Amino acid sequence: MATMASLFLKTPTPSPSLPKSPLVHFRAGPGRLTTGPARIRCGLIEPDGGKLVDLVVEAPQRDLRKRQATSLPQIKLSKIDIQWVHVLSEGWASPLKGFMRESEFLQTLHFNSLRLVDDGSIVNMSVPIVLAIDDLCKNNIGDSTSVALVDDKDKPIAILNDIEIYKHNKEERIARTWGTTAPGLPYAEEAITHAGNWLIGGDLEVIEPIKYHDGLDRFRLSPAELRDEFTRRNADAVFAFQLRNPVHNGHALLMTDTRRRLLEMGYKNPVLLLHPLGGHTKADDVPLQWRMKQHEMVLEDGVLDPETTVVSIFPSPMHYAGPTEVQWHAKARINAGANFYIVGRDPAGMGHPLEKRDLYDADHGKKVLSMAPGLERLNILPFKVAAYDKTQNKMAFFDPSRPQDFLFISGTKMRTLAKNKESPPDGFMCPGGWKVLVDYYDSLTPAENGRVPEPVVV
Amino acid sequence: MATMASLFLKTPTPSPSLPKSPLVHFRAGPGRLTTGPARIRCGLIEPDGGKLVDLVVEAPQRDLRKRQATSLPQIKLSKIDIQWVHVLSEGWASPLKGFMRESEFLQTLHFNSLRLVDDGSIVNMSVPIVLAIDDLCKNNIGDSTSVALVDDKDKPIAILNDIEIYKHNKEERIARTWGTTAPGLPYAEEAITHAGNWLIGGDLEVIEPIKYHDGLDRFRLSPAELRDEFTRRNADAVFAFQLRNPVHNGHALLMTDTRRRLLEMGYKNPVLLLHPLGGHTKADDVPLQWRMKQHEMVLEDGVLDPETTVVSIFPSPMHYAGPTEVQWHAKARINAGANFYIVGRDPAGMGHPLEKRDLYDADHGKKVLSMAPGLERLNILPFKVAAYDKTQNKMAFFDPSRPQDFLFISGTKMRTLAKNKESPPDGFMCPGGWKVLVDYYDSLTPAENGRVPEPVVV
Numbered sequence: 001m002a003t004m005a006s007l008f009l010k011t012p013t014p015s016p017s018l019p020k021s022p023l024v025h026f027r028a029g030p031g032r033l034t035t036g037p038a039r040i041r042c043g044l045i046e047p048d049g050g051k052l053v054d055l056v057v058e059a060p061q062r063d064l065r066k067r068q069a070t071s072l073p074q075i076k077l078s079k080i081d082i083q084w085v086h087v088l089s090e091g092w093a094s095p096l097k098g099f100m101r102e103s104e105f106l107q108t109l110h111f112n113s114l115r116l117v118d119d120g121s122i123v124n125m126s127v128p129i130v131l132a133i134d135d136l137c138k139n140n141i142g143d144s145t146s147v148a149l150v151d152d153k154d155k156p157i158a159i160l161n162d163i164e165i166y167k168h169n170k171e172e173r174i175a176r177t178w179g180t181t182a183p184g185l186p187y188a189e190e191a192i193t194h195a196g197n198w199l200i201g202g203d204l205e206v207i208e209p210i211k212y213h214d215g216l217d218r219f220r221l222s223p224a225e226l227r228d229e230f231t232r233r234n235a236d237a238v239f240a241f242q243l244r245n246p247v248h249n250g251h252a253l254l255m256t257d258t259r260r261r262l263l264e265m266g267y268k269n270p271v272l273l274l275h276p277l278g279g280h281t282k283a284d285d286v287p288l289q290w291r292m293k294q295h296e297m298v299l300e301d302g303v304l305d306p307e308t309t310v311v312s313i314f315p316s317p318m319h320y321a322g323p324t325e326v327q328w329h330a331k332a333r334i335n336a337g338a339n340f341y342i343v344g345r346d347p348a349g350m351g352h353p354l355e356k357r358d359l360y361d362a363d364h365g366k367k368v369l370s371m372a373p374g375l376e377r378l379n380i381l382p383f384k385v386a387a388y389d390k391t392q393n394k395m396a397f398f399d400p401s402r403p404q405d406f407l408f409i410s411g412t413k414m415r416t417l418a419k420n421k422e423s424p425p426d427g428f429m430c431p432g433g434w435k436v437l438v439d440y441y442d443s444l445t446p447a448e449n450g451r452v453p454e455p456v457v458v
Numbered sequence: 459m460a461t462m463a464s465l466f467l468k469t470p471t472p473s474p475s476l477p478k479s480p481l482v483h484f485r486a487g488p489g490r491l492t493t494g495p496a497r498i499r500c501g502l503i504e505p506d507g508g509k510l511v512d513l514v515v516e517a518p519q520r521d522l523r524k525r526q527a528t529s530l531p532q533i534k535l536s537k538i539d540i541q542w543v544h545v546l547s548e549g550w551a552s553p554l555k556g557f558m559r560e561s562e563f564l565q566t567l568h569f570n571s572l573r574l575v576d577d578g579s580i581v582n583m584s585v586p587i588v589l590a591i592d593d594l595c596k597n598n599i600g601d602s603t604s605v606a607l608v609d610d611k612d613k614p615i616a617i618l619n620d621i622e623i624y625k626h627n628k629e630e631r632i633a634r635t636w637g638t639t640a641p642g643l644p645y646a647e648e649a650i651t652h653a654g655n656w657l658i659g660g661d662l663e664v665i666e667p668i669k670y671h672d673g674l675d676r677f678r679l680s681p682a683e684l685r686d687e688f689t690r691r692n693a694d695a696v697f698a699f700q701l702r703n704p705v706h707n708g709h710a711l712l713m714t715d716t717r718r719r720l721l722e723m724g725y726k727n728p729v730l731l732l733h734p735l736g737g738h739t740k741a742d743d744v745p746l747q748w749r750m751k752q753h754e755m756v757l758e759d760g761v762l763d764p765e766t767t768v769v770s771i772f773p774s775p776m777h778y779a780g781p782t783e784v785q786w787h788a789k790a791r792i793n794a795g796a797n798f799y800i801v802g803r804d805p806a807g808m809g810h811p812l813e814k815r816d817l818y819d820a821d822h823g824k825k826v827l828s829m830a831p832g833l834e835r836l837n838i839l840p841f842k843v844a845a846y847d848k849t850q851n852k853m854a855f856f857d858p859s860r861p862q863d864f865l866f867i868s869g870t871k872m873r874t875l876a877k878n879k880e881s882p883p884d885g886f887m888c889p890g891g892w893k894v895l896v897d898y899y900d901s902l903t904p905a906e907n908g909r910v911p912e913p914v915v916v
Contacts, residue, residue, distance in 0.1 A: 106825055106826055107829055110781065112568055175636070180639065371561065371564065373580070
């Protein structure tokens with residue numbers, strides 16, 4: 001039986017250089033504790049399925065596809081649906097080529113993985129990427145084998161071919177994805193509970209690259225663009241840090257320390273992918289625009305080295321599905337070229353919607369991630385706990401021999417300080433980054449009557 | 459991506475003869491549609507993990523273990539707990555060596571499979587086999603690394619060694635196993651909802667073989683005994699039929715027809731394992747004692763050929779967890795030597811506890827089973843629909859070209875007829891088997907006042 005100890009802190013497994021034919025499929029052996037010296041790869045980790053999926057129609061074909069779309073039955077996409085089209089179009093979910101058909105949906109729910117028909121190999125896939133339609137829409141599709149996916153202004157976004165329509169059992173989907181059916185799960189409320197009773201899968205042709213025109217598109221590098229960037233920088237290791245919160249100096253310490261450890265292992269040029277999630281988040285998370293401003297300040301203030309850091313936006317919506325979702329977060333980063341993944345305490349977790357407790361055990365995320373099928377090639381780096389060291393006036397790794405010297409500043413505490421325009425201890429976050437946070441909370445409570453905004457207690 | 463068509467109706471995959479050393483581990487490639495001629499194995503399918511687990515203490519050691527048990531902290535087992543000890547002790551769950559530790563529990567919930575530490579290979583494991591304890595019991599165990607498991611009369615049944623205690627998140631366990639958290643799931647009500655808030659895993663030493671002394675122990679062959687029996691009969695294919703209901707002639711037709719198909723494939727001596735589930739079932743299922751009487755009559759009446767049929771009891775409790783549980787039913791039969799598994803419509807399904815619908819899509823069981831990790835070596839045979847052919851006065855495979863000739867007799871209809879002492883159409887069930895059913899329902903409504911029992915409408 002698998003034991004925990006054997007599954008953590010894998011040392012690098014060898015990975016071949018990118019093969020000449022991207023169709024050649026590579027699977028490393030299962031992750032096991034290697035005690036020998038680190039063996040260094042000489043190319044980026046291969047995408048799942050051996051080839052990065054790209055579903056965007058070539059430029060010369062786009063007008064034709066647009067015209068074809070107008071003659072097909074139409075499905076109107078929500079904002080979250082369009083984010084998934086974006087995710088699929090750039091190959092974050094490689095080798096998935098469109099919204100899931102039933103066989104993929106069932107494998108995702110039951111096994112958190114897909115078996116490839118070609119060679120029987122396994123890739124990780126833990127959250128359903130599906131498109132819901134209602135009875136009316138299903139009737140409207142009739143016998144058509146293709147449908148057009150349009151935005152809220154009826155502009156064609158994509159064509160879904162060779163479609164398959166199957167039942168959307170929402171209760172079962174929610175139960176198997178979140179491990180609860182309690183009302184109040186943000187993603188379920190937004191995208192499942194009120195969605196249609198059918199799911200439609202098929203192969204996707206996306207008419208042109210998805211853009212949001214919000215000033216942040218320049219940060220939205222596709223997996224292919226990220227791979228090019230890592231290659232341009234001669235990265236021999238890429239370590240990804242997923243986040244949906246402001247960066248404080250504890251995070252920075254962790255990222256800097258990870259690079260140091262990778263150098264010690266023998267890598268010559270480890271590059272950090274600082275990868276904030278950019279899709280739908282719950283209402284009380286700091287919005288993407290403000291987080292990106294904050295991340296820019298952190299780089300400007302020199303807390304992280306721009307030479308060895310790539311900041312980019314991960315376009316996926318957020319499920320808050322804990323151990324199930326952290327697998328998706330890790331798997332997508334393999335496709336973007338990362339072979340190391342930093343996993344935090346309670347990744348993708350949240351409070352239980354009804355009970356006064358965390359929805360997930362704080363350790364389950366890293367445990368499940370470390371045992372997940374299809375992620376054997378990825379090196380999982382568990383988060384070291386950082387806290388504010390009062391003796392040094394800076395963030396440092398927690399030393400259990402002198403707990404009295406450390407101050408834990410939770411996300412809630414941090415938000416409350418920023419809302420109340422108070423300052424955190426010196427050295428908790430760079431001043432420029434902190435100012436962005438204060439400005440954000442300030443923007444939420446406009447002082448129309450000239451009064452100082454009310455302190456908000458979270 | 460996997461498509462349904464490629465996953466069904468696998469033709470036999472080659473399997474090696476039993477290796478000299480049972481420690482040698484064999485994994486066939488992933489199940490794929492083979493179109494060439496059937497290749498015939500010359501030995502029974504290997505158990506999961508390469509070796510059949512046997513956790514029963516050798517006879518000379520039993521007294522010592524009994525004495526040791528008296529000095530250990532005690533956990534009192536429920537009837538269902540003892541059934542799981544039985545299941546584990548004989549290796550139905552091979553390579554599991556005891557109640558699950560947390561890493562196995564998490565892999566079961568999230569992946570329906572376990573990765574073996576030795577070689578990274580995958581075995582199927584879809585239902586948690588766990589032991590719940592409450593706070594008091596946990597405190598009582600203290601720092602002990604072993605505990606004694608005792609029955610309701612404090613008789614030691616087993617010792618659990620190298621224990622690990624971890625949280626029992628019941629909501630998450632139920633949601634991920636059943637795909638619902640609706641109250642009223644029979645197994646959850648009986649064994650989870652009111653159980654303790656901790657789970658205890660470890661390696662099991664079972665003091666002596668589990669017996670029930672109910673007159674049916676002779677039918678409870680262990681996987682090792684079944685393998686011996688199949689070998690004695692020179693079986694070159696073993697096809698398992700899981701059931702928890704009386705056998706009617708439609709089932710018999712299916713089993714006979716399966717043997718015919720296996721002979722056509724080139725097998726010389728296919729043997730049927732008719733394998734009724736013997737553990738805890740819900741209140742309205744026909745009890746094991748009556749089902750066994752009914753199965754005996756079916757064999758006596760010559761509906762099935764005793765020469766090529768082995769009737770035995772599968773000791774597992776029933777979860778009614780549909781697509782999740784059918785994997786367990788199939789996996790356990792691999793360990794008993796079966797390389798073909800007949801899967802019905804809606805296997806291990808039941809009505810939704812709250813809503814007027816089936817809990818699972820009737821097709822999901824066979825779909826999930828056909829794609830399940832760790833079951834690639836097993837040949838899945840989907841159930842052909844049999845119904846009563848009025849033109850022949852017998853059960854026959856349904857012919858969609860003349861639907862008007864067929865009568866579908868549901869389980870509910872069958873039970874209602876038997877309860878009302880009415881007869882089914884000639885040829886639906888052998889008369890001896892039918893009489894057992896009528897006697898069973900008769901036994902439920904004793905005519906103390908001399909009146910004929912009331913007809914019961916289900």
